[in-house]
Amino acid sequence: HNNGLDAVPDSGRAVVTGNSNDNGKFRTPTLRNIEYTAPYMHDGSIATLEDVIDFYSSGVQVSATVDPLITNPHLGGFQFTTQQKSDLITFLKTLSDPSFISNPDFSNPF
Numbered sequence: 001h002n003n004g005l006d007a008v009p010d011s012g013r014a015v016v017t018g019n020s021n022d023n024g025k026f027r028t029p030t031l032r033n034i035e036y037t038a039p040y041m042h043d044g045s046i047a048t049l050e051d052v053i054d055f056y057s058s059g060v061q062v063s064a065t066v067d068p069l070i071t072n073p074h075l076g077g078f079q080f081t082t083q084q085k086s087d088l089i090t091f092l093k094t095l096s097d098p099s100f101i102s103n104p105d106f107s108n109p110f
Helices: 049-058 082-094 098-102
Strands: none
Touching: 049 082
């Protein structure tokens, strides 16, 4: 998906497919353990979950390959009150498993 992060062209999946329609598209990662996977976005440019929510509220860069779900005028954008933002972050953190992080079986990928 192209989520509107980049103001400049980013080849993304197009490097693999050779299809210009894939410019700026990247695999959408799981939300599981999202609390532990900062920094966020494909390039690590957003440091916190709070900043990710702020980005989707105001920072999307529209281009020809931005996912239509991001730019759909019927969705009305992502505008959150302070409480809604806090509630969303609390929910996202429920998708994290602290035992996974401390489990030595998962500590070394090699």
